[in-house]
Amino acid sequence: MRLQIPLLITFLAGVFMAVQFFVPHDLGVTAYTELLNWGRIIGAFALVLGIHSLLRTHLEKIRRRRHDWPYSMVAIVSFVFMVVIGIGFGSDPGSAFDWLFNYVQVPLDATMFALLAFFIASAAFRTFRARSTEATLLLVAAIVVMLGRVPGSLLVLFGQTGVGEWLHSTMPDVSEWIMNFPSVAAKRGIIFGVALGSIATALRIMLGIERSHLGGGGGGE
């Protein structure tokens, strides 16, 4: 029963979700919205477990004086501070919580995001080496796309000569063609496989063929 009941619930929920996709009636829409609300409520309770895990992990690290434990102290102090400010003084626009969010968390997020530019450069440097035919094709395509996106650079490179003017007018179209045809064709192929894989995965979970998430030994028999 410990296995059968979750499998039955999974099957019924899966069938309902598949059916409601095709049913525009308000009954289906309301039931779908209601299920989403249930999910949010469960998520809110799970957040308590998440916070427990967060505090436990960092407190344990501080207690055992593990490597870089002061960072855990910063994490816990920040967490408690934001909770106190948020619950004590509200989170309306203009509040202290709002100020901390806008002027501490958002810049910190932006800082992490900005690292992406440097990582793209280092990854591109490693990848765009003409070590094989495929890598060479990738390199050429990348150069064409990059120059096509910044056509003014061609005028800087070649000057206002015939070649420079021709490249300046042609390269954006070639770049667009690469992005719109070979690139999209490859993407569509991947998306096509993903769609079929999603259906098959959903089917085997709904039918209980795959039950490793329920502790059934990886599915199968």
Added chain:
Amino acid sequence: MNTLRLGIVGLLLLAAPVCIAQTRLPSSVQAEDDPEEPQGIQMIVTWRPPDEPLQVDGLQAVGQRVFFRKMGEAQWRLGPVVPLDATTAPVGGLKPWPWPRWEIGVSLEYQIPGAAGEMLTVMGRPSTIAPLPEAIVGPVRPVGAWFKPEYTAVLVLGVLVCAIVLITLYTTRGRAEQVYIRPIAGLEAVNDAIGRATEMGKPIVYVSGLSGIGDIATIAAMLILGHLSRRSAAYETEILVPCQDPLVMTTEREIVRQAYTEAGKPDAYKPDNIFYVTDSQFGYVAAVDGLMMREKPAAAFYMGYFFAEALILAETGNQTGAIQIAGTDADTQLPFFITACDYTLMGEELYAASAYLSRQPLLVAQLRGQDIAKVIISAVMIAGVIAATYAVLTTGAAADLANAFVQWFMTE
């Protein structure tokens, strides 16, 4: 003075239904289901507008108001206001279930002309006369649709794929060991990665994407985690799973705990190794990057759905020297993983991983069914391309048929 004026207005409104002539208010109200609205919460109301709107002292008729209420309710609910000469209006919010019957009425809407010519509301809200019995229709009920006809092709193809997968599954499961599975380098390397971590005595980091538990990619990632942790448990290799979603964390704890139990090492299971970090995208990235720089894991797995953080994670892992295996169905992030990771599972390989790693007969048979469905749908796509080209290049009955074939697959 203002209170007195409003009091007079109120008295006039109360007296108005008694002393009016029918021809000066909307009449002949009819309602029918809105065929353009499939949810079944809207009706189209039609009526005859007043020839000359009823005059009320101190007020000016500014439009016609549609009302609706459930049969038996005393209070009218406010519907839309339309111009004085309008003859029809849609009325929404008529929930068709649990199958109530509705009354719909139409009346006039008044406002007080201000000194500067502007229109003022009465008591802070528009003033109106309740509909007369002659201007009420009911009981009526909107009719919702039970199927989206524009999704017929999706339904047919979905059923076809499911049928192919299921039929193949039950015809092949007895001889699943004979089914050829294309070697997937990324999955072949899983054992190497675990072996490397065991030899080096360093942990494995497993990231199951930044999508929620409702995403099929996250579920696929959790299935792979089950297989991975079963093998790492056998060697007592530590596996660290930082989570971005508390629901995913809870589920993954159960999966890993079960894997350790099945591997006969329940005591080696450490729930604290599967921990919640934050739901903030870049906060999570900072935490995982920090973890990798501190712990210097021997192997890092990135499975599931990823956004802009994919390259930041993979490049950091690359700098630590970990063997990296990624798998995602996010086509925008695949190039980053291919660039920075040693092995990458592309798209459907992520979903095939569970069958590949477990080699369970039913799962392998299902993979075969999936491939057969792929071949059939590819054939339909090629037929569609030929039909579309033919329909453009030629005319006549055959071209119309080809065009109809293509159009049948079109969805909004």
